[in-house]
Amino acid sequence: MTTKFYSNCKAMVATITSGSSLALFKNSVSYEIGAQLLNSAVTDLHVITVPTGGLLIDLLIKHQKISHIETSGVSLGEDGPAKNFTAAMEGKNLIDSEHRGNGIKITDATCPAIYAGLQAAEKGIPFMPIRGLLGSDILQKREELKVINNPFKKDDLIVCVPPIVPDFTFFHVPLADSQGNIFIGSDSELKLLAHVSKKTLVSADMIVETNLLKDPDYKNNTISNFYIDGITETIRKNETLILKPFL
Amino acid sequence: MDTNKVEILISEICNMLKNSNAIGVGVLSPIPGAASILAKIEAKDEKRVIILGSEEAPYAPESATEIFDIAGQGKLDSFFLSGGQIDGQANINLNYLTSKNQISKRWSGAFGSSFLYMVVPQIILFKLGHNTNSLVEKVDFVTAAGSSDTLTFRRGGADYLITDLCCFKFDRRKGIFKLKSIHPGNSLEEIKAKTGFIFDYSAQTDTTSAPDKIRQKTIGEKVVPELMKIYPKFAMTYWKN
Numbered sequence A: 001m002t003t004k005f006y007s008n009c010k011a012m013v014a015t016i017t018s019g020s021s022l023a024l025f026k027n028s029v030s031y032e033i034g035a036q037l038l039n040s041a042v043t044d045l046h047v048i049t050v051p052t053g054g055l056l057i058d059l060l061i062k063h064q065k066i067s068h069i070e071t072s073g074v075s076l077g078e079d080g081p082a083k084n085f086t087a088a089m090e091g092k093n094l095i096d097s098e099h100r101g102n103g104i105k106i107t108d109a110t111c112p113a114i115y116a117g118l119q120a121a122e123k124g125i126p127f128m129p130i131r132g133l134l135g136s137d138i139l140q141k142r143e144e145l146k147v148i149n150n151p152f153k154k155d156d157l158i159v160c161v162p163p164i165v166p167d168f169t170f171f172h173v174p175l176a177d178s179q180g181n182i183f184i185g186s187d188s189e190l191k192l193l194a195h196v197s198k199k200t201l202v203s204a205d206m207i208v209e210t211n212l213l214k215d216p217d218y219k220n221n222t223i224s225n226f227y228i229d230g231i232t233e234t235i236r237k238n239e240t241l242i243l244k245p246f247l
Numbered sequence B: 001m002d003t004n005k006v007e008i009l010i011s012e013i014c015n016m017l018k019n020s021n022a023i024g025v026g027v028l029s030p031i032p033g034a035a036s037i038l039a040k041i042e043a044k045d046e047k048r049v050i051i052l053g054s055e056e057a058p059y060a061p062e063s064a065t066e067i068f069d070i071a072g073q074g075k076l077d078s079f080f081l082s083g084g085q086i087d088g089q090a091n092i093n094l095n096y097l098t099s100k101n102q103i104s105k106r107w108s109g110a111f112g113s114s115f116l117y118m119v120v121p122q123i124i125l126f127k128l129g130h131n132t133n134s135l136v137e138k139v140d141f142v143t144a145a146g147s148s149d150t151l152t153f154r155r156g157g158a159d160y161l162i163t164d165l166c167c168f169k170f171d172r173r174k175g176i177f178k179l180k181s182i183h184p185g186n187s188l189e190e191i192k193a194k195t196g197f198i199f200d201y202s203a204q205t206d207t208t209s210a211p212d213k214i215r216q217k218t219i220g221e222k223v224v225p226e227l228m229k230i231y232p233k234f235a236m237t238y239w240k241n
Helices: A009-013 A031-039 A054-064 A083-089 A094-100 A111-123 A137-141 A189-197 A241-245 B003-016 B030-042 B066-073 B113-119 B188-194 B213-230 B232-238
Strands: A004-006 A023-027 A047-051 A066-071 A105-108 A128-130 A146-150 A157-161 A168-177 A197-209 A230-233 B022-024 B048-051 B078-081 B085-087 B094-099 B102-106 B122-126 B156-162 B166-169 B175-180
Touching: A004 A009, A009 A031, A009 A230, A023 A189, A031 A054, A031 A241, A047 A054, A054 A066, A054 A083, A054 A241, A066 B048, A083 A137, A083 B102, A111 A157, A111 A189, A111 B066, A137 B102, A168 A189, A230 B213, B003 B030, B003 B122, B003 B156, B003 B213, B022 B066, B022 B188, B030 B122, B030 B213, B048 B094, B066 B113, B078 B113, B078 B166, B113 B156, B175 B188, B213 B232
Parallel strands: A004 A230, A023 A047, A023 A168, A047 A066, A066 A105, A168 A197, A197 A230, B022 B048, B022 B078, B078 B122, B122 B156
Antiparallel strands: A128 A157, A146 A157, B094 B102, B156 B166, B166 B175
16 A cells, blocks of 8 residues: 655545545644645535544534534533534434434444444454443443343343444644654554544654654554555644634 | 632542542543542552543553553542533433423533443542532433443442532442531531432531641642643632742
């Protein structure tokens, strides 16, 4: 597989197609990518927040890019509730908003269930069992979550989560190399996302000539270009300034 | 709330953590976060405290899944949960309110609660804004269940519920809260009027103790600087200097 290098964020974002599923890891998306996504003509996205979302998700909702959101939570942290997210969910018929949806469909999750779905996809297995969720209304609302008995122990119910395979994922890293390998630093879950997504598109502060996989300082936290479909170089700038026109 | 009240809550939660070696703090939890930092400092660092949202050692998680992984294994002793609604059976609602089959109020979502409530032995429920809308007889939506039947794997569950008015202890066997202490300046009558669920109480309920001078000094000199890095707005609101 050859990693494609894009001259700018706009060109890389243009590869995403309307109606796709898009996984976004917490706040790891470059806001330049976010701004391009908001500016683009893309619509009808099924966004999976891994496992939660913030300002960018709220703005994607405001600018009508999302038709389905699968999330464990959307919040602006100390800045308060994500008002576009909450407004989009309020006043809706319960059945419509959760299962059919004229506006935005929401699939409520809990953080480890999203990771479990990605892990099932990574390992190529039909489901990942997880503890918890029993007795929660989230389980009641989610038909695709199944409860089975632990095959190794009597009377031990456990929830099974099906695989989550996103069409696209975007995230930002500090460093990439000219072969398409990317250094992710401490966000080890980005490996999981890159392994399972059909297309992994990455923005990097800097693209260097040195092969990161051959550099002892970087190789352990570097993802091979085998998993990386696109890279573009962009410095992670002041977030608020870039997103201000969309607030 | 004033700074004194905030420090009483921090101090009381810290007391609840004395037997915990590994403590997790979720997002949007500055007071539990401060209490956990205090507990770690008072234990001369002999506690592991993981605060989601922290980006610096020693409070930053090793990875985004670390807290769920160690909780799943039973290595996390305590965690904090809140809710837009909490009911008398310790069920919590972080998703939404309903009215006439419609969503009348939406909150952020479950985060890790539906999992952590079941796998962490000690859950401390925390709710500011103690009133009959938030502490209810029955939640509109069960994000995470307060109790489970015998077929359900569960290591523990709710231990305490602390609010801006008082502290309750949850009796897991009976499935009911018992009033443990009333914060200085608040009264049993006020708590009865502002609580939407039935709870046990004694007419001679203790007053929640305030931190002593040494603890107050530790909060001001050692906890607040750490809190500034994780919850700057909160820290600036209560400790301007």
